[in-house]
Amino acid sequence: MTQDTRAFIAFGANLGDAVQAHTDAIRAINALPSTRVYARSSLYRSAPVGVLGHPDYINAVLEVRTELAPHTLLDALLAIEQHHGRTRSVTVSPRTMDLDLLLFGNAQIDSATLKIPHPRMHMRAFVLLPLAEIDPALEIPGLGPLSRLLDKVADQVIHRLPPPGTTHTMENALP
Ligand SMILES: Nc1ncnc2c1ncn2[C@@H]1O[C@H](COP(=O)(O)OP(=O)(O)OP(=O)(O)O)[C@@H](O)[C@H]1O
Numbered sequence: 001m002t003q004d005t006r007a008f009i010a011f012g013a014n015l016g017d018a019v020q021a022h023t024d025a026i027r028a029i030n031a032l033p034s035t036r037v038y039a040r041s042s043l044y045r046s047a048p049v050g051v052l053g054h055p056d057y058i059n060a061v062l063e064v065r066t067e068l069a070p071h072t073l074l075d076a077l078l079a080i081e082q083h084h085g086r087t088r089s090v091t092v093s094p095r096t097m098d099l100d101l102l103l104f105g106n107a108q109i110d111s112a113t114l115k116i117p118h119p120r121m122h123m124r125a126f127v128l129l130p131l132a133e134i135d136p137a138l139e140i141p142g143l144g145p146l147s148r149l150l151d152k153v154a155d156q157v158i159h160r161l162p163p164p165g166t167t168h169t170m171e172n173a174l175p
């Protein structure tokens with residue numbers, strides 16, 4: 001019998017209706033064989049890291065449970081991105097949907113097409129903060145406790161958004 005693996009996926013979008021894209025991504029992932037979205041973080045907004053003059057990103061993290069193999073899950077995520085209209089003309093170009101596979105159980109993978117943990121996740125508050133919302137006690141294979149990685153990105157400016165449809169109040173307005 002195949003075992004469910006606990007995997008984490010980063011969602012990002014900085015073009016078009018990002019909230020709708022997030023809903024579409026969850027629906028598409030839930031439609032994959034033997035895969036379900038188990039938990040989701042809030043949405044976060046931040047300036048694009050690594051490039052100037054592009055629109056802000058909306059980011060979030062999803063926890064999934066899946067019986068798929070890691071490469072199969074990655075291929076499915078790339079197909080969902082493409083179905084959603086993402087084109088890959090230039091790296092770090094604005095995109096309507098970016099899905100990165102962050103973690104796959106305790107696996108450490110270094111193949112030509114798939115690297116797990118995602119090689120840049122440890123330096124990105126827009127990944128680590130939503131991940132910590134789902135599981136603050138997470139250990140990142142090869143990198144140590146998530147809490148320690150978070151300390152190192154504490155200077156990055158990122159805003160947690162209230163759930164869609166919520167009236168804006170001072171309680172959910174983060175600095
Ligand atoms: N853990 C991973 N998750 C997603 N893609 C990965 C992963 N490891 C390797 N890749 C490869 O990276 C390619 C995706 O690159 P992509 O264009 O999404 O990068 P990017 O989103 O511009 O940058 P970044 O990866 O820094 O977020 C895929 O074709 C895939 O084969």
Ligand SMILES: Nc1nc2c(c(=O)[nH]1)N=C(CO)CN2
Nearest residue numbers: 012046047048049050057126
């Ligand atoms: N804030 C933010 N910056 C980025 C992001 C992202 O998702 N959010 N993704 C990138 C390449 O994938 C590059 N820079």
